[in-house]
Amino acid sequence: MQLRMISISVLLAASAWACGAKAKGSEPPAGGAGASLYDRLGGKDAITAVVVDFVEQRVAKDARINAFFATTDIARLEAGLADQICEATGGPCKYTGRDMKTAHAGMGVKDADFKALVEDLKMSLDHFKVPAREQQELIGKLAPMHDDIVTAK
Numbered sequence: 001m002q003l004r005m006i007s008i009s010v011l012l013a014a015s016a017w018a019c020g021a022k023a024k025g026s027e028p029p030a031g032g033a034g035a036s037l038y039d040r041l042g043g044k045d046a047i048t049a050v051v052v053d054f055v056e057q058r059v060a061k062d063a064r065i066n067a068f069f070a071t072t073d074i075a076r077l078e079a080g081l082a083d084q085i086c087e088a089t090g091g092p093c094k095y096t097g098r099d100m101k102t103a104h105a106g107m108g109v110k111d112a113d114f115k116a117l118v119e120d121l122k123m124s125l126d127h128f129k130v131p132a133r134e135q136q137e138l139i140g141k142l143a144p145m146h147d148d149i150v151t152a153k
């Protein structure tokens with residue numbers, strides 16, 4: 001009886017190991033070709049690093065658009081942007097801020113302002129050496145928000 005119990009547990013342990021090994025082997029590599037954009041960008045920490053650089057080193061220093069952010073809570077904006085990008089790229093986050101129409105209502109954002117902001121984002125993505133394909137995919141996720149954000153001619 002004792003021996004039977006031992007051999008059953010050995011068998012269970014061996015099959016658990018085999019299943020684990022198989023599941024692990026069939027997962028795409030974190031940054032590999034089949035991975036989500038979120039994983040290819042390097043996950044939440046990498047996204048947050050891009051967002052902080054974008055807001056503090058690009059937008060804040062961009063005289064074309066920085067006046068818009070004069071009274072903005074920057075830490076809150078950065079946290080919201082990081083969650084939004086994380087969620088939009090297939091990551092495990094949930095953006096809980098205002099929708100884009102409400103958040104930008106009454107600001108009078110023009111198309112040129114939107115373009116300036118996307119140029120700033122591209123500068124941060126270049127700074128972190130994000131490849132062209134991932135840059136295009138990310139900008140492709142944000143571009144459809146244009147009409148909710150740009151409200152002035």
Ligand code: HEM
Pocket residue numbers: 065068069071072073076077080081084097098099103104109113114115117142143145146149
């Ligand atoms: C794809 C482009 C954009 C995205 C994804 C985006 C995203 C966001 C997000 C997530 C927030 C935070 C909203 C909240 O927490 O309630 C926000 C706020 C804000 N956005 Fe944008 N935004 C974009 C374009 C722009 C542009 C072009 C401008 C102006 C040049 C702008 C100006 C602002 C300002 C000033 C705030 C802060 C509002 C406040 O202080 O209450 N955004 N944006």
